[in-house]
Amino acid sequence: MRSMPRKLTVYLAAPPGDGLRSAREHFHEYVKPVLVAAAMDWDVVEGRKEGDVRFKTAERIRRRRRRAGEGTPPDEDDAQHLLQLQREKTGTTEYDGVAGDLVIGRHTWKEYVKGLHEGWLGPADAPPSPETAANENAADKPPDASDQPSARDASIQGAARTATDDTGHPSTEASGEPGEPLASKPAEDEKKEEEKPKPRNPQPYIDPSDYQTAQLSSSTPETIGPVTAIRFPHILGFRNTPIRMYRFLTRRRLADDVGRQVAAAVLAASYRPYSTVTTTNEDSASSIGVSVPEQSQMLAFEEKSWWKTVREPRKEHEESVWLEDVKLDQRIASRMRVFELTDEDKDGAERMAEPKFVS
Helix, strand or coil: CEECCCEEEEEEECCCCCCHHHHHHHHHHHHHHHHHHCCCEEEEEEECCCCHHHHHHHHHHHHHHHHCCCCCCCCCCCHHHHHHHHHHHHCEECCCCCCCEEEECHHHHHHHHHHHHHHHHCCCCCCCCHHHHHHHHHHHCCCCHHHCCCHHHHHHHHHHHHCECCCCCECCCCCCCCCCCCCCCHHHHHHHHHHCCCCCCCCCCCCHHHCCCCCCCCCCCCCEEEEEEECCCCCCCHHHHHHHHHHHHCHHHHHHHHHHHHHHHHHCCCEEECCEEEEECCCCCCCCEEEEEHHHHCCHHHHHHCCHHHHCCCCCCCCCCCCCCCCCCHHHHCCEEEECCCHHHHHHHHHHHCCCCCC
16 A cells, blocks of 8 residues: 655635736745755645635545535546545555644635535535526426417417518517517527626535535544634735835744744644634723634735725625635634644754854
8 A cells, every 4th residue: 555645735726806826926936945955745735716716625625525426426538536546545544643734814814714614514515596496496497388379369379480581581679560560589588698797616506604504524534734814914005115124124023933834734743723812892882802713814904905996895796805804613613724844843943043163
C-alpha cells in the first residue's frame, strides 16, 4: 500500500471590486514561499466571481458523499471518479492524517463557511429546479377540457399554417378575421430567453434558514479542517492612496503575520476548536458586548476596506454571499478546528530570528 503525500488546500477568490490577479499575487508573495520552503504540496481552489468558492467547496463535499454511497452513484465518465478508481487499483491511499485548509481573505472565508454547511447539510444531489417541478406537475395533472382549443381557434390556426403569399411561400401573418391578433413568434421568444442572463453557478442546495432542520450527513467527519484564515488587506480608490502607501512600507509586518499562520498549518503540531469572542452590536445604541462564535468574526475588520460596489443590491441571477452574515449550525461549527503554533515553535522561531554576530 502506498500513501499519497500530505496536501494543503488553498482557497482564494477575487476581492470585491477587483480581479483574481491581486489575490494570486498575495498568495505568491506571502503564502507560497513558506509552502515551498517546507516542501509542501497544495491544491488551489479559485473563484473569479462571487459564489464560485461557495459552489466549489460544496461540490467537493458532495462528490465525497457520493463516493461514500449517498445520493446517485458517481458518473462513470467523471475524471475525478476515474482517477479514484485508478488509485484503488494501484493500492494508493489518501494521506492518513491532518491535511488542512488555507482560506485567504474575509470574502473567501464567508463563501468557504457557507460551502461547508451546504455540502454537509444539503442534499447530495441537486434538487429539481422550479421549471422542472412545474413541468412534472403539469405532466401529472389530468387534461382539462378548458385547456383544449375550440373549433374556431383550430380553424384560425389552420388558416395561418396554410396561408401563402404571392410567391407561393408560407405567409408570415395569420389569415384570421379582421381584428384578430397576429400569430405568435416562438423564435423571438426563445431568443429573448437565451439573452436573459443566467447564474454562473447553481443556486445553493439549501437555504441558511433550513440549517437547523436539515439532517447531517452520515459521512461528516468528527473534525472538519483544521483551517486557517489568512489576512488579505485590499483597498481601492484614489483617496485611499496614503493608506496603501503605509501598508506598502509596513508590509514586513503582514509577511510576519501571514508567515506565522502558514507555518502553523505546515507544522500541524497543534490545533484547537473554535471558541466564542465578545463583540459589540453596531446596530444597538448600547456598547454591551455580545458573545458570538469565533468563525463569524474571522477577519471581520477587512469588510471596512471593501470597495463600495459590494454593498449595492444584487441582480436576480447574482449571489450576495459577501453581504450576508455568517450563518452557523452548531453541528458544523463544533467540528471546525483552527491551526495554532505551540510555545515550543514560537520559541524556536524567535531564536532563529535573533541576529548572530560573528567575531
